[in-house]
Amino acid sequence: MLTDSEIKRYARQTMIFGEEGQEKLKNSKVFIAGAGGLGSPISIYLAVAGVGNITMVDHDIVELSNLNRQILHGDTDINRKKTESAEETLTNLNSDINVNIITETITDENVLDLVGDSDLIIDAMDNFDTRHTLNKAAFELNIPYFHGAVSGFDGQATTIIPGKTACLNCIFPQSPPKSVFPIIGLTPGLIGVIQATEVVKYITGEGKLLENEILLWDGLKSEVEKVKTNKRPDCEVCGH
Amino acid sequence: MKTWIRVLKLDHLQLNNLKILRCLKCVNEIAILEKVRKGIKKNLIKSRKNSCKSARLGLVVKMKINIKGQETKDLKINSSSVKEVLHELEINSTEVVVKKDGIIIHEDQLLTNEDEITVIKVVFGG
Numbered sequence: 001m002l003t004d005s006e007i008k009r010y011a012r013q014t015m016i017f018g019e020e021g022q023e024k025l026k027n028s029k030v031f032i033a034g035a036g037g038l039g040s041p042i043s044i045y046l047a048v049a050g051v052g053n054i055t056m057v058d059h060d061i062v063e064l065s066n067l068n069r070q071i072l073h074g075d076t077d078i079n080r081k082k083t084e085s086a087e088e089t090l091t092n093l094n095s096d097i098n099v100n101i102i103t104e105t106i107t108d109e110n111v112l113d114l115v116g117d118s119d120l121i122i123d124a125m126d127n128f129d130t131r132h133t134l135n136k137a138a139f140e141l142n143i144p145y146f147h148g149a150v151s152g153f154d155g156q157a158t159t160i161i162p163g164k165t166a167c168l169n170c171i172f173p174q175s176p177p178k179s180v181f182p183i184i185g186l187t188p189g190l191i192g193v194i195q196a197t198e199v200v201k202y203i204t205g206e207g208k209l210l211e212n213e214i215l216l217w218d219g220l221k222s223e224v225e226k227v228k229t230n231k232r233p234d235c236e237v238c239g240h
Numbered sequence: 241m242k243t244w245i246r247v248l249k250l251d252h253l254q255l256n257n258l259k260i261l262r263c264l265k266c267v268n269e270i271a272i273l274e275k276v277r278k279g280i281k282k283n284l285i286k287s288r289k290n291s292c293k294s295a296r297l298g299l300v301v302k303m304k305i306n307i308k309g310q311e312t313k314d315l316k317i318n319s320s321s322v323k324e325v326l327h328e329l330e331i332n333s334t335e336v337v338v339k340k341d342g343i344i345i346h347e348d349q350l351l352t353n354e355d356e357i358t359v360i361k362v363v364f365g366g
Contacts, residue, residue: 228343
């Protein structure tokens with residue numbers, strides 16, 4: 001049930017999906033892996049949209065070099081834990097929601113405990129090894145996994161529904177080598193907002209998801225391309 | 241008339257010690273013979289169906305390759321699978337995905353004459 005304050009706060013978006021949709025957002029539990037470049041726009045837009053329960057995991061502290069893109073954090077947050085800075089920012093934006101922070105590194109061993117009873121997993125990581133860990137967890141828990149990744153002016157996003165779509169391992173069976181990647185904040189801004197849009201659509205049941213297709217963004221040409229993806233029959237994660 | 245072509249790593253099965261391939265284009269079974277030429281062992285096959293385009297490929301595969309962000313090039317590739325094409329182009333397969341006909345294709349997928357593929361760099365940051 002929405003409060004009077006919530007009805008007023010979300011009046012412009014309940015015009016889209018009604019109070020029923022807003023209640024679905026309020027009752028949802030989302031797990032955001034990472035409080036950095038992608039995690040910032042994802043969490044900010046889900047918080048202001050009224051997603052009721054946001055769990056955010058990150059093990060890092062805020063550094064000066066993060067501030068060109070990680071808009072959850074500011075100058076005064078340098079050397080603070082990203083999760084603590086994120087919690088403060090999100091609750092300042094919307095005090096009606098619950099923000100649960102976990103300062104941990106996501107591993108194969110702890111991922112299921114960290115995700116807990118979340119309804120879905122949002123990928124805001126900066127490496128594919130952890131993404132594969134999250135993809136396996138999503139498959140095991142039978143919950144959706146919203147993938148996004150960025151570098152420079154380029155980005156990609158797709159929505160993975162266990163049993164229905166190709167999983168991350170079907171599309172990217174190998175992890176690209178880790179390295180320091182170039183980035184300008186507007187790229188994770190754009191891709192993160194696409195991921196957040198997918199999450200809101202999934203929860204409210206509005207629109208068509210990026211299922212079995214990956215969206216590729218070329219910022220230098222301002223071009224968007226959607227490429228179809230297929231399940232891999234021999235996929236180690238979902239192919240059995 | 242016999243048509244001899246290079247084997248394109250077709251889906252194969254073993255039958256009475258005779259290696260049989262199934263042509264992906266015409267879906268007919270194709271018997272295999274082997275021939276050694278210039279010291280290199282090459283698999284040769286005989287198509288049972290003359291209309292099969294795969295069976296008339298010749299010794300190299302010609303395909304259009306577009307490395308995203310660059311101009312499309314026509315290249316003659318001595319390879320048959322995505323993995324081998326990337327290897328021949330000296331592209332690290334962990335850093336890219338390959339698109340054909342609007343679909344991301346897997347590394348072990350076979351490519352044939354006149355295929356057009358696009359190599360797309362995977363981004364991994366967050």
